[in-house]
Amino acid sequence: MENTTADFRSDTVTKPTKDMLDAMTKAPIGDDVLGDDPTVKRLESIASEMFGMESGLFCPSGTMTNQIAINVHCRPGEELICSPLSHIYNYEGGGVAFNSGVQIRTGGDNYGRIFPEDIKRLIQPEIDVHAAQSSLVVVENTSNKGGGTCLGVALLKDLAAIARSNGLNYHLDGARVFNAIVRDNESSEDYNFFDTISICLSKGLGAPVGSLLLGNKDFISQGKRVRKRFGGGMRQSGYLAAAGIYALENNINRLSLDHDLAQRIFIKLSQLDFIAEIKPVQSNIVLFRVKNSTSTIDLHNHLLLRNILIILMDKDWMRIVTHLDIKEKHIQDLFEGLSTFS
Ligand SMILES: Cc1ncc(COP(=O)(O)O)c(C=O)c1O
Numbered sequence: 001m002e003n004t005t006a007d008f009r010s011d012t013v014t015k016p017t018k019d020m021l022d023a024m025t026k027a028p029i030g031d032d033v034l035g036d037d038p039t040v041k042r043l044e045s046i047a048s049e050m051f052g053m054e055s056g057l058f059c060p061s062g063t064m065t066n067q068i069a070i071n072v073h074c075r076p077g078e079e080l081i082c083s084p085l086s087h088i089y090n091y092e093g094g095g096v097a098f099n100s101g102v103q104i105r106t107g108g109d110n111y112g113r114i115f116p117e118d119i120k121r122l123i124q125p126e127i128d129v130h131a132a133q134s135s136l137v138v139v140e141n142t143s144n145k146g147g148g149t150c151l152g153v154a155l156l157k158d159l160a161a162i163a164r165s166n167g168l169n170y171h172l173d174g175a176r177v178f179n180a181i182v183r184d185n186e187s188s189e190d191y192n193f194f195d196t197i198s199i200c201l202s203k204g205l206g207a208p209v210g211s212l213l214l215g216n217k218d219f220i221s222q223g224k225r226v227r228k229r230f231g232g233g234m235r236q237s238g239y240l241a242a243a244g245i246y247a248l249e250n251n252i253n254r255l256s257l258d259h260d261l262a263q264r265i266f267i268k269l270s271q272l273d274f275i276a277e278i279k280p281v282q283s284n285i286v287l288f289r290v291k292n293s294t295s296t297i298d299l300h301n302h303l304l305l306r307n308i309l310i311i312l313m314d315k316d317w318m319r320i321v322t323h324l325d326i327k328e329k330h331i332q333d334l335f336e337g338l339s340t341f342s
Helices: 018-025 038-050 062-073 095-100 116-122 153-165 177-183 217-229 238-250 255-270 296-305 328-339
Strands: 055-059 079-082 103-106 134-140 169-174 196-200 211-215 275-278 285-290 317-321
Touching (some): 018 238, 038 211, 038 238, 055 062, 062 196, 062 211, 079 116, 095 103, 134 153, 153 169, 169 177, 255 275, 255 285, 255 328, 285 296, 296 328
Parallel strands (some): 079 103
Antiparallel strands (some): 275 285
């Protein structure tokens, strides 16, 4: 049945297709906590090979993969460096402090990018006993709160060199890394200079659940212990892993369609008088704010009445996300909803 709600809140709202569900129900399964679910093992090896990493760990969410990575990389009292817009800083429930006793130092621009000079400035002097010890750099590609910004492999590599030369580890929150790979014509193997990578299957790739943490064998075996401690060990999770395998095999290249839709939405928004600012659109996320004379709540409710869902990121910024369940009809509804707002 056709979905009449135009749900632009997030690319996490997608529902598995019939083909994905078929793949799930046919999957051979076992008990993954006991280490014998063949489909989970297959997914972990497909994903780690894609990124040129030794090993992978299937987890329930991207929050968990990030939190496990931080927990294994850092000791309590240490500090990590990231963008002030990053997911780990804004949207993981204070988990960096709660789970790992780690504090955060931030830098970079309004688009979620962080630059070599930022990292050099933010690293704490090792000889200063007053300072927390810097131990990890975390970057997010694409940057969600930055507006779907693609950081590019060249910049990410420059940051790797600085992290490395200062003895810091380097983690990628790649919840939407495939959007960046498709947009910038990169290959997943280009990313193998990270110590650890988190990828999400349940965003643009359309799986119902699941993220993977990728790293070397030793790191992943430590991560497995932390996953258990955090309550993330799953049993017959092969059914979910099968959705992930289907997503990796079928839903990466089509992300460019989502990016094209986001560009069309950018153009539409830029023609409207009540829009004050739109962040540059590079992938499937459109962040915008309205002029002071206009209420974000009124716009949100005007669209809601027409069965169009978007998200308020904070009191100023609103977000529209394109994904594989958005059809042309939803775009037309959105455009009409925007045109009839005053
Ligand atoms: C950049 C980024 N990282 C991590 C996550 C966390 O993923 P999950 O919702 O699976 O915990 C999200 C979720 O939207 C995200 O946007």
